[in-house]
Amino acid sequence: MGDDTNEQCEDLSSSMLDIKNLHVDVDGKPILKGIDLSIGAGEVHAIMGPNGSGKSTLSYVLAGRDGYEVTEGSIAYEGQDLLELAPEERAARGIFLAFQYPVELPGVPGTTFLKGAVNAQRRHREEPELDAMQFLRLMREKTKELGIGDEMLKRAVNVGFSGGEKKRNEVLQMALLEPKLAILDETDSGLDIDALKVVAEGVNLLRSPDRSMLVITHYQRLLDYVVPDHVHVLANGRIARSGGKELAHELEAKGYAEFTKDAAA
Amino acid sequence: MQQDIQGEAALVALAAPDQGAPWLTDLRAQGLERFRAAGLPTVRVEAWKYTNLNPLRHDAWQAPGEGTNVRGVRDTELSADLRVVLVNGRLRPELCRLPRVAGLKIDSLARLLAEAPDELAALLPADNDDLPMFDLNTALMADGYVLRLEENAKIDALIEIVSLAEDNEVPLTYHPRHLIVAAPGSSVTVIERHVEGRHRYFVNGATQMVLQAGANVRHYRTVEEGANAVHTHTMLAHLAEDASLECFNLVLGGRLTRSEAHVALSGRGARVALNGAYGLAGREHCDNTTVVNHIAGETSSRQVFKGVLDGKSRAVYQGRIAVRPDAQKIDGHQLSKAMLLSDEAEIDTKPELEILADDVKCSHGATAGELDKDALFYMRARGIPEAEARAMLIHAFLADAVEEVSHDAVRTALANRIEEWLATKTSAEGAAQ
Numbered sequence A: 001m002g003d004d005t006n007e008q009c010e011d012l013s014s015s016m017l018d019i020k021n022l023h024v025d026v027d028g029k030p031i032l033k034g035i036d037l038s039i040g041a042g043e044v045h046a047i048m049g050p051n052g053s054g055k056s057t058l059s060y061v062l063a064g065r066d067g068y069e070v071t072e073g074s075i076a077y078e079g080q081d082l083l084e085l086a087p088e089e090r091a092a093r094g095i096f097l098a099f100q101y102p103v104e105l106p107g108v109p110g111t112t113f114l115k116g117a118v119n120a121q122r123r124h125r126e127e128p129e130l131d132a133m134q135f136l137r138l139m140r141e142k143t144k145e146l147g148i149g150d151e152m153l154k155r156a157v158n159v160g161f162s163g164g165e166k167k168r169n170e171v172l173q174m175a176l177l178e179p180k181l182a183i184l185d186e187t188d189s190g191l192d193i194d195a196l197k198v199v200a201e202g203v204n205l206l207r208s209p210d211r212s213m214l215v216i217t218h219y220q221r222l223l224d225y226v227v228p229d230h231v232h233v234l235a236n237g238r239i240a241r242s243g244g245k246e247l248a249h250e251l252e253a254k255g256y257a258e259f260t261k262d263a264a265a
Numbered sequence B: 001m002q003q004d005i006q007g008e009a010a011l012v013a014l015a016a017p018d019q020g021a022p023w024l025t026d027l028r029a030q031g032l033e034r035f036r037a038a039g040l041p042t043v044r045v046e047a048w049k050y051t052n053l054n055p056l057r058h059d060a061w062q063a064p065g066e067g068t069n070v071r072g073v074r075d076t077e078l079s080a081d082l083r084v085v086l087v088n089g090r091l092r093p094e095l096c097r098l099p100r101v102a103g104l105k106i107d108s109l110a111r112l113l114a115e116a117p118d119e120l121a122a123l124l125p126a127d128n129d130d131l132p133m134f135d136l137n138t139a140l141m142a143d144g145y146v147l148r149l150e151e152n153a154k155i156d157a158l159i160e161i162v163s164l165a166e167d168n169e170v171p172l173t174y175h176p177r178h179l180i181v182a183a184p185g186s187s188v189t190v191i192e193r194h195v196e197g198r199h200r201y202f203v204n205g206a207t208q209m210v211l212q213a214g215a216n217v218r219h220y221r222t223v224e225e226g227a228n229a230v231h232t233h234t235m236l237a238h239l240a241e242d243a244s245l246e247c248f249n250l251v252l253g254g255r256l257t258r259s260e261a262h263v264a265l266s267g268r269g270a271r272v273a274l275n276g277a278y279g280l281a282g283r284e285h286c287d288n289t290t291v292v293n294h295i296a297g298e299t300s301s302r303q304v305f306k307g308v309l310d311g312k313s314r315a316v317y318q319g320r321i322a323v324r325p326d327a328q329k330i331d332g333h334q335l336s337k338a339m340l341l342s343d344e345a346e347i348d349t350k351p352e353l354e355i356l357a358d359d360v361k362c363s364h365g366a367t368a369g370e371l372d373k374d375a376l377f378y379m380r381a382r383g384i385p386e387a388e389a390r391a392m393l394i395h396a397f398l399a400d401a402v403e404e405v406s407h408d409a410v411r412t413a414l415a416n417r418i419e420e421w422l423a424t425k426t427s428a429e430g431a432a433q
Helices: A004-010 A055-063 A087-092 A110-124 A132-146 A163-177 A193-205 A221-225 A246-254 A257-264 B006-013 B022-038 B109-115 B132-140 B373-380 B386-402 B408-432
Strands: A015-026 A029-040 A044-048 A068-077 A095-098 A181-185 A212-217 A230-235 A238-243 B082-087 B104-108 B145-149 B159-164 B172-174 B177-182 B187-195 B201-211 B216-224 B230-239 B244-253 B256-265 B271-280 B285-294 B300-309 B314-323 B330-340 B346-355 B360-369
Touching: A015 A055, A015 A212, A029 A055, A029 A068, A029 A212, A029 A238, A044 A246, A055 A068, A055 A087, A055 A095, A055 A181, A055 A212, A087 A095, A087 A110, A087 B373, A095 A163, A110 A132, A110 A163, A110 B373, A110 B386, A132 A163, A132 A193, A163 A193, A193 A221, A212 A221, A230 A246, A230 A257, A238 A246, B006 B022, B022 B132, B104 B109, B109 B145, B109 B177, B132 B201, B132 B230, B145 B187, B177 B187, B177 B216, B201 B216, B201 B244, B216 B230, B216 B256, B216 B408, B230 B244, B230 B271, B244 B256, B244 B285, B244 B408, B256 B271, B256 B300, B271 B285, B271 B314, B271 B386, B271 B408, B285 B300, B285 B330, B300 B314, B300 B346, B300 B386, B314 B330, B314 B360, B330 B346, B330 B386, B346 B360, B373 B386, B386 B408
Parallel strands: A044 A212, A044 A230, A095 A181, A181 A212, B082 B159, B145 B177, B159 B187, B172 B201, B177 B201, B187 B216, B201 B230, B216 B244, B230 B256, B244 B271, B256 B285, B271 B300, B285 B314, B300 B330, B314 B346, B330 B360
Antiparallel strands: A015 A029, A015 A068, A230 A238, B104 B145
16 A cells, blocks of 8 residues: 555556646646556546646546647557547546536436436447336436435436535436546535535445546545545646555645645745 | 519519409508508618518519429327318318317308408408518418307317428419407417428418407417528417417528517406527528517516527517506516527527506516537536537527427427427538538
């Protein structure tokens, strides 16, 4: 557990995600300035860092959002160049981004959206689509497993949802889509402690030996519940330090001052 | 210049000396006279500022013949037990399904004018100003449906009106006139389907409605005209006290469509809903123009129009709400929302509130925006391909307006129709790529 950074560099063949020297510009401004990160199958990595360090940029680049220009470096996902793929192709291949700010879709009912997503991914993988009954059964199974009521699925996606409902909805989507790599972008933000526990329990239920997770957070709080294998500190567009789960506690005690100072120097 | 007036001259030339009752001959002559005086409206006329009728100006318009060249009526989700079929604006009894329903009479205008013209003598004249297309209809109307409800007749069955255009080599024009007369306490739901024809035609319809005290009429239209068709329609409605009129106008096709609704809320407690949705592509042009006159107190009006514009299409929404000085406790609301999918698409919105009373709640809102890029990315990040995600968002946008339709089966059918329309648009785009 001690020297985690070396461990993850040794065996690249089992890497789920391999980010090398990643530089990303947003509106012509460099935000990520040389990220190296390898995530093995089944591993949970946490990325912590102060505001503006590039945490969300990293999550959006992985999911394929427009407006994030990779100027240098590479991202390999299951050994393939991720940057060539459209967002929907990435999703179909198992990448899931739980949004920091889940988007409202007025007029699109939750079930329509989720069935559309599940079946689009199945089509892409050349698997048979689920019919209405099969989908309903799957949805019931997942909502029960997560202890999430299904009433919010009858409403338009995220419209009028509380912060907690939005994040629970993200976890439910993750459960239905069964990704190989889940990226949780500030999933704890805006949640009170009870809502946080519900969301964290959901995430923990989805931990499995074939599912990797990248948990992005400002606070250590979430990591008390979703305990990571590795913790990285992102500061000023670079990974300033990596370590085990105890690093999160250290950051909680000391804050990010040390890293922001280093970066500025 | 000669060419420019050819279309108008051809239209005027179609007016024939009438064989009918003297009042009818006079009515037609007056309509023709007013139309000739005003001419085919140009964009210099304020009410036509955004809708250019140039597509009408160059053709040698002809009146339709027997209309035998039709492909028959396709059943759809909106097909009803009661069906009226018009071909080139002429009611065709052999294609209709009209079982006897107590309290309901549906006739052909042409037949009534021939056999019992005096029944219509009080109904057809309309005191209208500045409605040249309605005047043209008055001059040239040949047929249409006349729907009459007896007192307290509640017609549960949906009445489907199918309007077909005959395939023809020459440019045809026809001017159907429809009448809906609802006696006190009666109610009815009508869905008009204007089905596309392949050739070039110009249909200039008019519908007159009289809703007596407490009558309740739901009047829905789907306009899916052909790519070469020009479709203009003028509705004139009079509502007595506590009468209620609900309209929905779904436009999904036609080179140029203009739907005008003129509603007089003449009796206390009368209320009207004028709603619509449209999906436009290519160079299609869709105009919704409404004029609501709050003549009596405690009357209300509500309007919701939503549309999606692609290509070089153009939409117009003009909504006028007039409140008379002595009409108090008025509610008048209008909303126009457009989603522009292309840089070259355009919407012109002109709300006009003319309020001369003080105890009035009136509002209007208009927005024009693009497809929400964040929403699109969110859906794609869940694996939904871009084209499908766009279709889902567009459908949701339009379906929101369809929610205004109070008839369950019609609401569902209209939402499904939009979905089908989107599917053909999406696959056409896919094929073009």
